[in-house]
Amino acid sequence: MSLLSKLRLITVDVTGTLLAYKGQLGDYYCMAAKSAGKPCPDYQRMHEGFKLAYTEMAKQYPCFGFAAKMPNIDWWRMCVKDSFVKAGYEYDEETFEKIFKRIYSSFGSSAPYSVFPDAQPFMRWLREKGLMVGIVSNAEYRYKDVILPALGLNQGSEWDFGVFSGIVGVEKPDPSIYKIALGMAGNVAPEEALHIGDSMRKDYVPARSIGMHALLLDRFKTADAESWRKSGATVLPDLVATQEWLSKNLKDEPVAAEQNV
Numbered sequence: 001m002s003l004l005s006k007l008r009l010i011t012v013d014v015t016g017t018l019l020a021y022k023g024q025l026g027d028y029y030c031m032a033a034k035s036a037g038k039p040c041p042d043y044q045r046m047h048e049g050f051k052l053a054y055t056e057m058a059k060q061y062p063c064f065g066f067a068a069k070m071p072n073i074d075w076w077r078m079c080v081k082d083s084f085v086k087a088g089y090e091y092d093e094e095t096f097e098k099i100f101k102r103i104y105s106s107f108g109s110s111a112p113y114s115v116f117p118d119a120q121p122f123m124r125w126l127r128e129k130g131l132m133v134g135i136v137s138n139a140e141y142r143y144k145d146v147i148l149p150a151l152g153l154n155q156g157s158e159w160d161f162g163v164f165s166g167i168v169g170v171e172k173p174d175p176s177i178y179k180i181a182l183g184m185a186g187n188v189a190p191e192e193a194l195h196i197g198d199s200m201r202k203d204y205v206p207a208r209s210i211g212m213h214a215l216l217l218d219r220f221k222t223a224d225a226e227s228w229r230k231s232g233a234t235v236l237p238d239l240v241a242t243q244e245w246l247s248k249n250l251k252d253e254p255v256a257a258e259q260n261v
Contacts, residue, residue, distance in 0.1 A: 003213065004246040009188045010126050011163075011181050011207075013197035014137040017217055018119040018153060022112055025050055029083075032102035036095050041087055049087030053079050064140045064166035072140050072166065076104055108142045110150035116219070122239035123158040132188070133159045134181045136195065138202070140166030161185065172202040175210045182212075196242065200224065204233050215242065 012018060026043030029050075033041055057079045061068050065075040080100050084090065091099065106112060126133050137143060144155075144162050153159065163181045165171035170180060178195065182188050190211030197203025198217050207214040215234040218225040228235050236242050 002247050003194070004129065004131075007131060007192055007194055007213070007246075009132045009134060009182070009185045009193040011134040011136045011178070011193065011195045011212075012123070012159075013195075013199070013203055014135060014139060014143060014148075016198035016219065017116075017196060019113045019115055019151065020219075022114050028103060028106050028112060029099075032099045032106070035102050036091075036098040038091065038095065038099070041084070041089055045087040046083065049085070050079075050083040052086050053082035056082070062165075063169050063171050066166060066169035072142070073104060075140075076100075076107075080104070108146055110147060113147065113151060115151045115153065116239070118239040120152055120158055122243055123153070125243060127158070127160070132161075132185050134185060135159050135162035135164070136172070136177055136181050136197075137162070138165045138171045140164065172199075173206045175206040178207050178210055178212060182210075194246075196239075200228050200231070200233065204228070215245070217242070 015021070024043060024047070026041065026046045029046050030040035030043070033039065057075065061070055061075060064070075064072055077100055080103055081096060084096070084099075123133050135144075135148070141164060144164050144167065148154070148159075148162075155162070161181075161184045163177055163184060165177065168177065168180055170177045182190060182193060185193070191213070194213040194215070195203060195207035196215055196217065197207075198219065200216065204214045204216050215236060216225075216228055217239070218228075218235050218237060225235050234245070236245055
């Protein structure tokens with residue numbers, strides 16, 4: 001018997017699983033700065049500045065400010081401003097607002113993202129087989145309302161429901177986000193669900209910890225993939241291989257040991 005025949009629900013991560021970023025962060029910050037009449041910031045400094053600013057914001061105001069009831073745009077305004085400051089760039093208020101609005105608009109559209117060509121066919125195949133498909137992502141509401149639909153991944157044709165950290169106030173790797181997904185699917189039992197993602201820490205371990213099946217995609221041939229396999233995880237190159245894997249006779253996969261993560 002194939003694993004597919006035992007499942008009622010498949011949940012999928014977004015970035016690295018369904019979508020990839022196009023270009024570099026610096027491309028969008030450069031275009032925004034130039035649109036306000038300012039020179040293009042250094043790409044490396046901007047990248048490092050953003051990483052630091054985002055990490056600090058995520059710690060201080062997790063889930064895009066959910067608990068603090070912070071509007072999404074205000075969370076990103078603080079994050080982007082601090083990104084520039086950490087990269088060594090400071091602008092007057094009027095100039096920064098022009099730059100910020102361009103950046104916020106860009107990342108709230110389909111422009112910085114590309115859909116992997118196997119994403120839509122795979123999701124539609126699952127739903128044709130009678131399975132529910134859920135999105136589980138550390139993302140804000142614009143992914144649900146704007147970005148995924150603009151990229152051709154629509155609720156009702158490719159996926160049934162979404163659990164987005166900025167909407168529910170819980171984020172991966174907290175296993176609670178997977179419990180929310182099971183509940184939204186109609187209280188599906190964990191053993192009747194499979195999660196697909198690209199992070200051992202955020203996707204595989206927490207999903208397995210509550211009894212779900214799980215597998216990891218290694219689309220970019222990451223150096224970590226070998227350690228993922230050694231820990232007992234199923235690691236596949238893409239969703240075409242995943243479709244084939246789901247259709248075969250399979251043994252249950254072991255729970256990943258924390259020391260191998």
